[in-house]
Amino acid sequence: MDAKSIKEEKAELEIWQYIFGFTPVAVVKCAIELEIADTIESHGGAVSLPDLASAVCCSPSALGRIMRYLTHRGFFELHESTHKYSNTPLSLRLLLKNGANSVAPFLLMEASPEMLAPWHRLRASAAPGGGSAFRAVYGEDFWDYASQNPAVSKLFDDGIASHATRAICEIIERCGDVFEGIGCLLDVGGGDGTTLRYITEACPWVRGINFDLPHVVCVAPQIRGVEHVAGDMFKHIPEADAVFIKWVLHDRSDDECMHVLKKCREAVPKETGKVIIVETVIVEGEEDEYSDTKLALDMVMMAHTEKGKERTFEEWDCVIKGAGFSSYTVKHIGSIFSIIVACP
Structure with a gap:
C-alpha cells in the first residue's frame, strides 16, 4: 500500500x-x-x-x-x-x-450545558475584530456570569478543585523544594482553597492566604493554616513571601497577564520573593503524548474566555519580561503542566 x-x-x-x-x-x-x-x-x-x-x-x-x-x-x-x-x-x-482523587467534577463542569453552549458559537471568537463565544451566548464574560449564578460558580469551583488536587500533588512530589523558606504563600485565584490545603499539609511551615473574588471565598470552607481573603487581582494583591498562581493567567490576554504579574512582583520581597506560575507551555515543533491535550485546552480558552490562550515558551518569555521580572526558570513537571518561578 x-x-x-x-x-x-x-x-x-x-x-x-x-x-x-x-x-x-x-x-x-x-x-x-x-x-x-x-x-x-x-x-x-x-x-x-x-x-x-x-x-x-x-x-x-x-x-x-x-x-x-x-x-x-x-x-x-x-x-x-x-x-x-x-x-x-x-x-x-x-x-x-465521590472519589478523593477523581476528576469527575472537572468533566461534569466542562460537559455542563452552560460550558457546552459557547462551543456552538466558537466562530464568534474567530471574528476579524475579535470576539467571544461565551459572550455571544450569554452577553457577558464567564466571571460576571458565574458571579450572578451560584450553581455555575459552584460547578466551576468543584471542577477546578478536583483538578487542583491532582495538580498540586504532582507539584509537591516533583518539585516540592520550591516551597522551602516560604513563611507566607498567597494563592491568587485559589478558589475554595484546595491547593493551599495540600501545600500547607505537606509544608506545615507555610501559612496560606487564599485570594479570590468575594463570591468565591465567601463560600470557601475553613482550612487550618489558610486565611481566605476577598479581592480583585487587577486592583490589589496582598503582600506575602511568595505568590502562587495556577491556571489563572491562561484565562487572560497578554496585557492583562503582565498587569497581574506586575502586581504579583510588587507584592513579594525584592531580594527573596518569588512568583510561582503553574501553566501549560506549548513547545511548537515538538510532539509528546500530551500535545493534543495542550492544543485542545487552547481551544477551551477560545470558547470560554475573552482573550485567554495557552502560550508558547516564547510568549511566556514576553509576558514575564514585560511584567518586569529580572529572571525566571521553567520546569516541566509532567502531564500538561510546567512550573515557572519568576524572581523580582
Missing part, C-alpha cells in the same frame, strides 16, 4: 471519529451521574449487570449497552468467569463521583 492509500485509509477512519466525537464525553457524563463506578466499589469491587442495574435504577438492557461501550473504551473490565464488572484505573480516576 502506497503512502497516499495509507493516508486515505487513515482519513476514512478518522472521519467517523469526528462525526461521533461527542459520544465519549456524553456517555462518560452519564456514567458519572448514574454513579456506576461508585456503585461497583460499594458492592465490593465487582457486580453483575442485573445487580448493577437494580442499584442504579436503570433498564438492564440499556445499561448493558452503556457498559459494553465503556468496557470497550477501557473504563470497566468484564470478568467472563463471574459475569461481573469491576473498575479500572481509568474509571477510578474519572468516573468516581
